[in-house]
Amino acid sequence: MLSIGDFARLAGVSVRMLRHYDALGLLRPARVDPSSGYRSYSAGQLDRANRLVALKDLGFTLEDCGRLLEDDVPAEQLRGMLRLRRAELAEQIQADRARLEQVERRLRMIEKEHTMSSSVTLDVFREQPLPAVRVVRRSSRVTEGQQVGEVVGPLFGQVEEAVRGAHVEPAGPSMGHYTMEGDELVAAAAYPVGPEVGEAEASAAGLELAELEAQPRALVTTLRGPLGGIGEAWQTLSREVESRGLSFAGPCREVYHVADLDDPDHWVIELQQPVA
Structure with missing residues (x-):
């Protein structure tokens, strides 16, 4: 005993x-x-x-x-229950880590208000027109700003898989574009395509064919650094818009020139904000 x-x-x-x-x-x-x-x-x-x-x-x-x-x-049933519970906890841990990263990014922005983190650089702001872009895309509605990354990330994976599976040749790098509709943000992941891709091809791939309207004037810059700095970058761009006496005038775009998931600290993202 x-x-x-x-x-x-x-x-x-x-x-x-x-x-x-x-x-x-x-x-x-x-x-x-x-x-x-x-x-x-x-x-x-x-x-x-x-x-x-x-x-x-x-x-x-x-x-x-x-x-x-x-x-x-039975032991096998118990093991199955424990595996399921383990998966649920792992998912919760991942969500908590994402929230913790959001909190840390917000703290960095507060601690370094009106300045960029040392790991993130922005190119000189420039004003230029934006061309119309024909895209295939998937979109989702977001009610909370902090959910944008959680929603858009999987959308890009879905669009890329659909484009590859349908043997559609993109006409440029992947894009994100965002439109406010009332209190909701419509976030979309997209690839530009040429005129050879029609409604039938897009629909067969489970994608929506759309055209982003040309914009006569936009303020543009390029972020170089970790994806986690994109919130700071957009806030910096918004301050630049205000300092120039301009205002937002249409859906914004992000063009992912370099977006290597295996190297998340060295992304190159062009931020495009229509202005008036």
């Missing part, structure tokens, strides 16, 4: 938690000394302890843990 202290050490839990499990009927000691009240456990109870701790650590409530343990869930 094992003392409660030894069993706690082997199971990787505290003595206090073992007493709590006992009180809840989740893991009762094999023997309780009637005179001293000392609890003793058998080595065979480690299997139940391992299951209980695994279920608890993976986010199940103690009530759920008790039900699963009492139902004597």
Whole structure:
């Protein structure tokens, strides 16, 4: 028999938690000394302890843990449940990391207001017209500004896969364009295409064929650095628009001249904002 202290050490839990499990009927000691009240456990109870701790650590409530343990869930079924829970937690961790990165970027922007991070550079601002561009695209509506990256990233992957699968030859680098419709932002991932691509070809690939209208005047610059700096870059561009006495006058565009997912710190993105 094992003392409660030894069993706690082997199971990787505290003595206090073992007493709590006992009180809840989740893991009762094999023997309780009637005179001293000392609890003793058998080595065979480690299997139940391992299951209980695994279920608890993976986010199940103690009530759920008790039900699963009492139902004597087969090991394979339990493993499947744990794998599913592990996948859910991994997804949550990824989402939390993305939110943490957003917070850190926002802090950097506050700490360095009106200046760019040292890892990000912008080319000289220039005014120029924007040509009409014929594109195939997929789009989605975004209600929260912080969701733009979460939404647009997968869209680019979908468009690229569809274009490649349909053997469509892009006429230039990938593009993003953004339009406000009421309180919602319509974010689109696109590739420019030539006149040989028609509605039928686009539809067969699961894409929308559209034309971005020509713009007579736009303020343009190019970001060189990590994609994470794009928020700072757009804020800097907006200040430049204001300092020139101009105003936003149409959907903005991003042209991804260099966008290597294996080298996320050295992207080259042209920012194009129609102005008036």
